[in-house]
Amino acid sequence: MSLLVVGSVALDGIETPFGKVDKTIGGSGTYISFSSSYFAPKVNLVAIVGYDFPKEALAMLNQHGIDTSGVQIKEDRKSFFWKGKYYHDMNSRDTLVTELNVLADFDPIIPEKYQDCEYLMLGNLAPKTQQTVINRLRKRPKLIMMDTMNFWISTALEDLLQTLQMVDILSINDEEARQLSAEYSLLKAAKKILTMGPKYLIIKKGEHGALLFHKDQIFFTPALPLEDVFDPTGAGDTFAGGFIGYLAQTEDISFENMKRAVVYASAMASFCVGKFGTEGLIGLSQEAILNRVREFVDLVQFEIVMA
Amino acid sequence: MSLLVVGSVALDGIETPFGKVDKTIGGSGTYISFSSSYFAPKVNLVAIVGYDFPKEALAMLNQHGIDTSGVQIKEDRKSFFWKGKYYHDMNSRDTLVTELNVLADFDPIIPEKYQDCEYLMLGNLAPKTQQTVINRLRKRPKLIMMDTMNFWISTALEDLLQTLQMVDILSINDEEARQLSAEYSLLKAAKKILTMGPKYLIIKKGEHGALLFHKDQIFFTPALPLEDVFDPTGAGDTFAGGFIGYLAQTEDISFENMKRAVVYASAMASFCVGKFGTEGLIGLSQEAILNRVREFVDLVQFEIVMA
Numbered sequence: 001m002s003l004l005v006v007g008s009v010a011l012d013g014i015e016t017p018f019g020k021v022d023k024t025i026g027g028s029g030t031y032i033s034f035s036s037s038y039f040a041p042k043v044n045l046v047a048i049v050g051y052d053f054p055k056e057a058l059a060m061l062n063q064h065g066i067d068t069s070g071v072q073i074k075e076d077r078k079s080f081f082w083k084g085k086y087y088h089d090m091n092s093r094d095t096l097v098t099e100l101n102v103l104a105d106f107d108p109i110i111p112e113k114y115q116d117c118e119y120l121m122l123g124n125l126a127p128k129t130q131q132t133v134i135n136r137l138r139k140r141p142k143l144i145m146m147d148t149m150n151f152w153i154s155t156a157l158e159d160l161l162q163t164l165q166m167v168d169i170l171s172i173n174d175e176e177a178r179q180l181s182a183e184y185s186l187l188k189a190a191k192k193i194l195t196m197g198p199k200y201l202i203i204k205k206g207e208h209g210a211l212l213f214h215k216d217q218i219f220f221t222p223a224l225p226l227e228d229v230f231d232p233t234g235a236g237d238t239f240a241g242g243f244i245g246y247l248a249q250t251e252d253i254s255f256e257n258m259k260r261a262v263v264y265a266s267a268m269a270s271f272c273v274g275k276f277g278t279e280g281l282i283g284l285s286q287e288a289i290l291n292r293v294r295e296f297v298d299l300v301q302f303e304i305v306m307a
Numbered sequence: 308m309s310l311l312v313v314g315s316v317a318l319d320g321i322e323t324p325f326g327k328v329d330k331t332i333g334g335s336g337t338y339i340s341f342s343s344s345y346f347a348p349k350v351n352l353v354a355i356v357g358y359d360f361p362k363e364a365l366a367m368l369n370q371h372g373i374d375t376s377g378v379q380i381k382e383d384r385k386s387f388f389w390k391g392k393y394y395h396d397m398n399s400r401d402t403l404v405t406e407l408n409v410l411a412d413f414d415p416i417i418p419e420k421y422q423d424c425e426y427l428m429l430g431n432l433a434p435k436t437q438q439t440v441i442n443r444l445r446k447r448p449k450l451i452m453m454d455t456m457n458f459w460i461s462t463a464l465e466d467l468l469q470t471l472q473m474v475d476i477l478s479i480n481d482e483e484a485r486q487l488s489a490e491y492s493l494l495k496a497a498k499k500i501l502t503m504g505p506k507y508l509i510i511k512k513g514e515h516g517a518l519l520f521h522k523d524q525i526f527f528t529p530a531l532p533l534e535d536v537f538d539p540t541g542a543g544d545t546f547a548g549g550f551i552g553y554l555a556q557t558e559d560i561s562f563e564n565m566k567r568a569v570v571y572a573s574a575m576a577s578f579c580v581g582k583f584g585t586e587g588l589i590g591l592s593q594e595a596i597l598n599r600v601r602e603f604v605d606l607v608q609f610e611i612v613m614a
Contacts, residue, residue, distance in 0.1 A: 088491060184395060187534045208515040211532065220529045220606050225518065227494045259609040290613060299527050300607050302566040306597060 002042035003248045004114055004141070005032045006133050007123020007237070008103060009047040009071060013083030014277060016090070018230045024277035025057040027080065028123030028147060031234035034281040035241030035268045036121070037064040038289060040248035044114045046070035046133070048102045050079040060282065070111045077102045090232050091206050110136045119248040122146040122167070123237060127159035134166050143253055145169035145244050147237065153179050164197035171202040171240045186211065190218075200258065202243070204236050212262050219259045224270040224295060231276045235269045238281060242268030267292040309349035310555045311421055311448070312339045313440050314430020314544070315410060316354040316378060319584060320390030323397070325537045331584035332364040334387065335430030335454060338541035341588040342548030342575045343428070344371040345596060347555035351421045353377035353440070355409045357386040367589065377418045384409045397539050398513050417443045426555040429453040429474070430544060434466035441473050450560055452476035452551050454544065460486050471504035478509040478547045493518065497525075507565065509550070511543050519569050526566045531577040531602060538583045542576045545588060549575030574599040 007029030014021050029047040037043050044067045051074070058068050083097035108129055120141040122130040130146055144167040152160050153176060164170060170193065174186060180196075181189035186203055190213040193201050201213040207229065209222035242265035247253055250260075270292060271280040314336025321328050336354040344350050351374045358381070365375050390404035415436055427448040429437040437453055451474040459467050460483060471477060477500065481493060487503075488496035493510055497520040500508050508520040514536070516529040549572035554560055557567075577599060578587040 185534050185536075187532045205515075208512075209529065218532060218606055219609070220532070222516065222527045222529065225494045225525060225527070227492050229492075256610070260611055263609060263611065293611070294613065297611060297613075299525055302526070302570060303563065304567055304570065304600070304604060306601065306604075 001040070001118040001142075001248050001251055002044060002114075002116060003036055003040040003119040003121060003244060004044050004046065004110075004117035004137075005029055005036065005121045005123065005241070006046040006108055006130070007032055007121075007125060008080050009045070009049050009053065010080040010082055010103075011053065012233060012277060013081070013097065014231055014233050015085040016231050017086070017088055018228070019276060021276055025054065026082065026234060026277060028125075028234075028237045030057075030061070030278060031237035031272065031281070032121055032123050032241035032244075033061060033066045034064060034278055035238040035272070036245030036248070037066050038268070038284060038286070039242065039245030039264070040119070043067065043245070044070055044111075044117065046108050046110060046114065048072040048074065048106045050077040050102045051075050053079045064282075067114075070109070070114055072109065074102045084233065086232060090229050093232075108133050108136070115139070118142045119244055120144045121240060121244045123240070124149050127152055127156050127163040130163050131159070131166065134163075143168050143244070143247060145171060145240065147171045147240055148176070150176050150179055161196060167198055169200040169202065170198040171204065171236070171243070173204045173206065173236060177201075177203045187218075202240075202262070204239060206232065206235070210239065210262060210266065212258060214255050214258070217255055219255075219262060221262045221266045221296070222300065223266060224292070224299065226270060226274060229273045232273050233277065235272045238272040239265040239269040242266075263293060263296050264289075267296060308347070308425040308449075308555050308558055309351060309421075309423060310343055310347040310426040310428060310551060311351050311353065311417075311424035311444075312336055312343065312428045312430065312548070313353045313415055313437070314339055314428075314432060315387050316352070316356050316360065317387040317389055317410075318360065319540060320388070320404065321538055321540050321584060322392040323538050324393070324395055325535070326583060328583055332361065333389065333541060333584060335432075335544045337364075337368070337585060338544035338579065338588070339428055339430050339548035339551075340368060340373045341371060341585055342545040342579070343552030343555070344373050345575070345591060345593070346549065346552030346571070347426070350374065350552070351377055351418075351424065353415050353417060353421065355379040355381065355413045357384040357409045358382050360386045371589075374421075377416070377421055379416065381409045391540065393539060397536050400539075415440050415443070422446070425449045426551055427451045428547060428551045430547070431456050431459075434459055434463050434470040437470045438466070438473065450475050450551070450554065452478060452547065454478045454547055455483070457483050457486055468503060474505055476507040476509065477505040478511065478543070478550070480511045480513065480543060484508075484510045494525075509547075509569070511546060513539065513542070517546065517569060517573065519565060521562050521565070524562055526562075526569060528569045528573045528603070529607065530573060531599070531606065533577060533581060536580045539580050540584065542579045545579040546572040546576040549573075570600060570603050571596075574603060
């Protein structure tokens with residue numbers, strides 16, 4: 001089933017203890033699209049870039065089966081640019097530069113041929129923009145998932161709370177869950193957030209894994225222990241893309257299948273952090289992905305016989 | 308099979324955001340003994356206390372089937388006292404007071420009836436003292452597990468490296484693993500530590516779970532998400548006690564069984580942190596423990612069919 005991805009497509013500057021890149025392609029829409037392309041039969045991307053966005057990057061997205069005819073190109077503006085620096089523990093980062101550029105007044109136009117989407121993934125964008133996307137779809141998708149970030153919780157809470165009422169799944173990190181709920185315990189935070197609209201909640205904990213909540217059910221998956229984490233940029237978006245891509249591929253939105261989706265999502269995130277920028281997500285084989293999933297099974301599965 | 312536990316039996320002062328106790332029983336030997344007593348057929352404890360250690364506490368250990376005839380009582384000295392303060396995230400703490408008292412010149416005397424132990428758990432003590440225990444056992448136990456801490460890595464590294472050569476399993480936390488190996492990646496740290504003597508390594512990550520390493524195998528279990536963590540004191544020792552207690556109960560030291568032991572160990576740790584001091588470990592029913600293990604199974608198990 002076709003998946004519609006709306007998010008930023010950007011240029012990133014990244015500095016980690018292991019290296020530095022001045023300008024590489026990034027943005028939530030980019031990571032989500034690459035990651036989901038390994039699963040979803042069809043990925044359609046709505047985004048906006050400027051004149052400085054490399055044509056080869058769009059071609060690379062196309063090579064992964066991603067339709068980029070919904071990516072607006074503003075010939076007189078620059079692309080969204082973000083620059084960040086990570087320290088040794090890779091769990092925290094400093095944002096050094098944020099230049100909104102084309103993103104400042106992004107009007108998400110949905111091409112007619114994208115209207116039939118069954119799955120919608122709203123990457124991190126202004127909550128109002130996320131609402132506009134949902135309102136412009138004539139038929140409500142079967143499943144709507146959204147990401148957001150601390151910035152919108154701080155500056156556009158009312159809009160965000162409205163958007164939350166319109167979606168099925170919210171994906172955020174642990175700090176954002178705490179901020180949104182005003183609860184320190186993630187369990188209490190999840191209970192509160194599940195009353196705000198979404199029926200499912202994913203809390204991403206970076207190298208410490210991810211939690212999926214639905215009613216009274218909880219599922220946890222760790223991040224795969226890796227010898228080297230080069231660059232965590234995009235890991236959360238890659239996770240989201242793998243998750244919704246797997247659901248779109250299997251056309252099964254039961255909680256049991258969402259557990260599997262979380263495992264595939266974690267596997268995709270492990271590819272992301274192993275290289276700089278989007279590099280780890282380019283040209284993966286199905287075999288490589290399955291092997292990574294097998295590593296997860298070995299890592300967490302145990303046999304227990306209980307009375 | 309009988310388990311010999313050697314560790315500190317102490318008085319603790321604890322302050323967390325949820326409360327404060329001036330003096331409660333604690334120490335690695337205490338937590339390990341209580342936790343393992345739910346599994347191991349016989350738990351024998353070697354430790355030392357002063358005149359101020361409450362007789363009711365020893366009686367409570369006895370009520371849990373723990374033999375305390377190996378606990379030396381120094382009528383002219385005070386018990387080991389530790390006081391610590393936790394902050395909101397509960398992952399870091401400040402040590403406010405450490406009074407070694409009786410522990411300063413602890414000579415671990417092994418009662419004759421403890422000589423037949425098959426399982427030995429060396430709680431956090433001076434590495435030389437841990438060596439003395441092993442050397443005083445006429446028959447090497449089937450399995451020797453030890454814990455240690457940053458203090459010994461900093462101040463008695465040579466002794467510690469000698470002790471590591473004598474044991475089968477080392478249990479430490481993530482920061483200690485990094486300090487001991489001089490590697491930031493826990494995977495690299497584990498590889499290095501497994502060349503130092505122990506065939507098995509457990510790295511405890513507090514609320515982020517625990518990893519078990521053996522050769523090229525890794526097993527991970529999360530900590531159970533809890534609404535309230537009141538006091539993390541002793542959680543690592545409780546984990547260790549549950550782990551080795553389960554092995555002693557099942558008499559199976561295969562890696563597959565160690566995975567189950569890690570799950571039981573995590574379940575026990577979740578009881579520990581839910582109340583102050585040792586309170587959460589007192590008088591648990593087998594049913595309560597099994598229910599906690601079931602929660603773990605629900606939390607992490609998924610079904611996946613792979614080609």
